[in-house]
Amino acid sequence: MEHIGLQSKRRDVNKYYVVLNYMQGDSNDDKKHIPDDVDGTVYRVEVYADSVMNAITRGVEIVTHARAEIMADYITNNPLTEGKDVFTRDEIDAIYQTAVEIGLFQSWLAIQPTGIQCNRVDDEDILIDMTVENVFHHTSHIGDDAEDFLKEQDNDNA
Numbered sequence: 001m002e003h004i005g006l007q008s009k010r011r012d013v014n015k016y017y018v019v020l021n022y023m024q025g026d027s028n029d030d031k032k033h034i035p036d037d038v039d040g041t042v043y044r045v046e047v048y049a050d051s052v053m054n055a056i057t058r059g060v061e062i063v064t065h066a067r068a069e070i071m072a073d074y075i076t077n078n079p080l081t082e083g084k085d086v087f088t089r090d091e092i093d094a095i096y097q098t099a100v101e102i103g104l105f106q107s108w109l110a111i112q113p114t115g116i117q118c119n120r121v122d123d124e125d126i127l128i129d130m131t132v133e134n135v136f137h138h139t140s141h142i143g144d145d146a147e148d149f150l151k152e153q154d155n156d157n158a
Contacts, residue, residue, distance in 0.1 A: 011050035015121040018045045018059025023114040030111045040114065046121075056118050064109065071108050074099055 023040035024031050034040060043063045049055035075081055078095050087095075099105060119127050 013048045013050050016047045016049055016052065016055035016059075016118055017121055017124065018047050018055055019043070019115075019117040020045070020059065020063050020113040021115040021117075022111060026114040028112045028114065030107065033108060052118050052120075056116060059118065060113075060116070063113075067109060071105060074104065 020043045021040060022031060022034070022042075024034045024036070024038065026040075031040070043059075043066065045059040045062050047055045047058045047062070049058055075087070075092060075095055078099075080091075080095060080098075081087065
């Protein structure tokens with residue numbers, strides 16, 4: 001048997017911000033648990049990684065763990081437990097079985113983020129400036145775009 005020893009080069013790690021947005025009513029249509037009076041949830045995670053992709057992977061993993069911790073409290077958040085401080089084992093089992101039957105755990109953990117953003121902390125200020133400039137650029141053309149659209153509508157109706 002042949003044994004081959006390999007070694008990777010050490011990679012430098014950088015601090016990243018990974019932002020995951022879970023917005024009510026997005027095209028994923030999997031955020032039904034978010035109350036109607038809440039637009040969504042935004043998680044901002046500080047991650048040390050050697051690349052943007054690894055930072056995103058780690059950030060998603062951290063948010064999934066945080067959501068699992070929230071889900072672990074499904075009993076006290078259940079409407080059937082309102083006003084009760086003590087539960088029998090049978091009551092806990094019934095609440096658990098109901099949660100399994102309705103797919104609570106899968107739907108809570110399997111939701112897809114509406115958007116993911118990631119950047120090195122050192123680049124955040126220049127990225128904000130670039131985003132603001134981009135928004136101003138697009139908004140400065142709204143009048144021209146609307147005028148062009150209306151001209152096309154007039155041509156189509158003629």
